[in-house]
Amino acid sequence: MHTVIRQPAGRHAADMESVLARMLDVMLIALGAVLASLRFAPDTGHSILEVAFVAFDMVFAVLLLPWFGVYDSWRGRSKLRLGVNLVLGWVVVQVCGLAMMYLVHDAASVSRLWFASWTAITAAGLVASRLMVHAALQRMRRAGRNLRTVAVVGAGAHRDSVIANIVASPGAGFRAVAAFNTRPEREPDAPGLPGFRRLREFAGWVRREEIDEVWLALPMSEEDTVLTIMDEFSGDLVNLRFIPDVRSLVMFDRNVIDLIGAPAINLMASPMTPYALMQKAAFDRVFAAVALLALSPVMLAIALTVKATSKGPVLFTQRRKGVDGRVFSIYKFRSMRAHAELPGVVRQATRGDPRITRVGAFLRRTSLDELPQFMNVLRGEMSVVGPRPHAIEHDDQYRSIVDGYIHRYRIKPGITGWAQVNGFRGETDKVEKMQARVEHDLYYLRNWSFGLDMRIVLATVMKGLRHRNAY
Structure with a gap:
């Protein structure tokens, strides 16, 4: 087993992006409250209550929004799901802020029109800001910047399909750079990419080139190969992702779900959420x-x-x-x-x-x-x-x-x-x-x-x- 500890490329930048995103969200919450007050200005005697309400929400946002995964990397993931998580997290923050106002016996004095307007404006601002940021990131990635390099493990049509998906989605921020052929005696190497047929040579190249991710495009029956790859890279900070080939098994798309805290693959289940x-x-x-x-x-x-x-x-x-x-x-x-x-x-x-x-x-x-x-x-x-x-x-x-x-x-x-x-x-x-x-x-x-x-x-x-x- 090799022990090579390195910081993946872009990790510090990702941490900085997360911090900036949190700061932006807090600012949008305060800005939403100000814009709502311009339309539904509270009475002068109640202004201190709205200020306290906003302060509570800013604190709750810092504490609660990370639970909804909105500061995780959404590279290659559904932006619709990100928007839903943002709105849901903001609603939870508002509920907690409202509960805190009830505890201090002042919730009834808050303008309902101002509260509803603040909620809607901030929700729109949170979603719009994320969409703008991700649109800018997609333009950067199509221009060849902010990319994560990927080496693909597998053979045959499923491996080629995974590579084709990477090539067809430049805005997702991944770039296929090599492939390890797990069945060289039966399948050709991936066209257009450096190919490897020996695991040690492949693993050494991944370490030397500081490849960010290794994707395992393998059938579910190749458990031994998966375990071998995991053991080879167990001492590295490279990201390993398993993309199983279940095309011959599943009836519909949208296969992977979260089932009581564990990932599950729907072989035959309703295809609609x-x-x-x-x-x-x-x-x-x-x-x-x-x-x-x-x-x-x-x-x-x-x-x-x-x-x-x-x-x-x-x-x-x-x-x-x-x-x-x-x-x-x-x-x-x-x-x-x-x-x-x-x-x-x-x-x-x-x-x-x-x-x-x-x-x-x-x-x-x-x-x-x-x-x-x-x-x-x-x-x-x-x-x-x-x-x-x-x-x-x-x-x-x-x-x-x-x-x-x-x-x-x-x-x-x-x-x-x-x-x-x-x-x-x-x-x-x-x-x-x-x-x-x-x-x-x-x-x-x-x-x-x-x-x-x-x-x-x-x-x-x-x-x-x-x-x-x-x-």
């Missing part, structure tokens, strides 16, 4: 309520037409599976003549199906028969956008023969979806058609964003009147 689900649910309820109000004259006209042109109820209900496989009743305008199905059998509609009424054919072709499902969305059973729910009998049939079918249940089913706007709608008389539909649904789960939902909604509106596969 609780925040994303909350955002999606809020949009669903608001959109459904507005849609029902705006479309109520259209829905009333459709209901009267369905009732007047054929016998039977206006609405057709059928049991479907929703999120986590929970069963609910889906609503549609009835588009078929009343008929009896054999127990456990559901016939899909086919071209020229005699069960479909003339009005029903128009409703199905234009998707107007789906409008009552906004009531399902309002009830929390469905989403505006998501995998289309199938009859339970079809679920039971396809879940065992179509790869990934079961994972459609990981989020709420939708009125429309990525598969539907890409033409995978209507009869699935072949397994290949259902497989293609499921692949589009899984793509949606892996790549969900609010922007993608808006794109699907707009595409649905644009294509709603010309579905060739709906009959």
Whole structure:
């Protein structure tokens, strides 16, 4: 084992940046209070209370904000997460400051408008200052300054993918400088980088060149290699990072989570974060309520037409599976003549199906028969956008023969979806058609964003009147 103690390059600069960031945050807290007072000036007799409140918060900020990791290195990490941590930390600081004011029996005298304005202004200032600093750092790093050198350990496609990610993200502040091939007899060296095939030579070069980080791009099965590398560098202050190759194991992205204090890799779990689900649910309820109000004259006209042109109820209900496989009743305008199905059998509609009424054919072709499902969305059973729910009998049939079918249940089913706007709608008389539909649904789960939902909604509106596969 080698014992080489050195200070990593840039460590002192990073410490100085952390100190300056703390000072800037404290100044922004005081500045936010001043700006709030210009708009909501407190009474002269209460001014000393606001000064005391600000002083308490400045102290609490120094003590509490570091707990939220906002002064750690965010090189290559999500700036959105940094902003969330900053706002959350600032709210906690405000709560503690308010509690301190209550202890001295003066909280009731603080202007509520001033307090709310101060909170909002400072939160915006904290986030904006970080974004500006990181934007400046990204420009520096793209210009070749403030970089951390990285040597990559591994072989094959996963190693090359990690190196490609470094090259494609110059603003993150990393630069790949060498690679150690762990399988030289089967895989070529990394193109464009100095290559090593013997660990001792690689480790000696890392020490001589004072490389900042060594990234282990290895499969999870190569535990012995990981331990060997860790033992080799156990006496050095080089950063070792393990980037496991789990592509063949995991179902979705966003794999690593913090689980009761320990890192865990989601092999099969919901791909959407609780925040994303909350955002999606809020949009669903608001959109459904507005849609029902705006479309109520259209829905009333459709209901009267369905009732007047054929016998039977206006609405057709059928049991479907929703999120986590929970069963609910889906609503549609009835588009078929009343008929009896054999127990456990559901016939899909086919071209020229005699069960479909003339009005029903128009409703199905234009998707107007789906409008009552906004009531399902309002009830929390469905989403505006998501995998289309199938009859339970079809679920039971396809879940065992179509790869990934079961994972459609990981989020709420939708009125429309990525598969539907890409033409995978209507009869699935072949397994290949259902497989293609499921692949589009899984793509949606892996790549969900609010922007993608808006794109699907707009595409649905644009294509709603010309579905060739709906009959």
